Amino acid sequence: MSAVQNMQPRFWHKFLYDIGVVSTIEPFKKLQSVGLIMGEDGRKMSKRFGNVVNPDDIVATYGADTLRLYEMFMGPFDQQIAWNTDSMVGSRRFIERVWKMKERVLVDNRYTIYGITPATRVLHKTIKKVTEDIENLRFNTAISTLMICANELEKSETIDKKIYETFLKLLAPFAPHVTEELWASLGNKKSIHISEWPKYDTTLLMEDTATIILQINGKVRGSFMSPTNADKQALETAAKALPEAQKWLKDKEIKRIVVIPGRLVNIVV
DSSP states (O other): OOHHHHHHHHHHHHHHHHTTSOSOSOSOSOOOOOOOEEOTTSSBOOTTTTOOOOHHHHHHHHOHHHHHHHHHHSSOTTSOEEOOGGGHHHHHHHHHHHHHHGGGEESSOOSOTTSOSHHHHHHHHHHHHHHHHHHTTOHHHHHHHHHHHHHHHTTSSOEEHHHHHHHHHHHTTTSHHHHHHHHHHTTOOSOGGGSOOOOOOGGGGSOSEEEEEEEETTEEEEEEEEETTOOHHHHHHHHHHSHHHHHHHTTOOOOEEEEETTTEEEEEO
């Protein structure tokens, strides 16, 4: 909301507060400034400049969902950014990919979104990220996260129906028409927009492996992958076996080894 738009409701609300009609001093719980969408030439859209974009033309060419998706993906909600019609193609292709993914959906529900697979881990991380981003009006990063999730789902020859439905729920605020049609095509009778918002499982947010940093006397000399539940002894053994470690440990006495599970191994010589 711009400063000018904000002025009138605040003025009248404060007046009503002063005369005791309302009980709160401010009319809004939160004020979020909105960034201005500039023309493709970098100037403010104006008929005088001839750089105004007619949304009806965009909808006729690319569809309403593509327009919505592009507007929210083009940049941070509160920052100024220039319009670029050519970039609309990317949003359109993403929607087409989501539509095509339905061909891989298994409708017999043999699986569950709580099974531990790379796809389910990404899905639950996506639920968490998209939920938080929507609450904080970070729509561009929410859509980016959905695109990453779609990339992971496309790696599988088949997609569990429940996983696909959950993905559609997350996408629905940004592409309401396409997701509603896909939702109905899966046999759902009620609208996707009144379905329960997905919840993530915190146990599925944890990674199976972690990158462990190798330090020699406090200086980074390398890294290696290790199971997240590896104990200190296993990490010490793996660290000392690294070629990078052997190079710096040759003919030297190890005085101490500091291990922080899941993060680093520091060998002091």
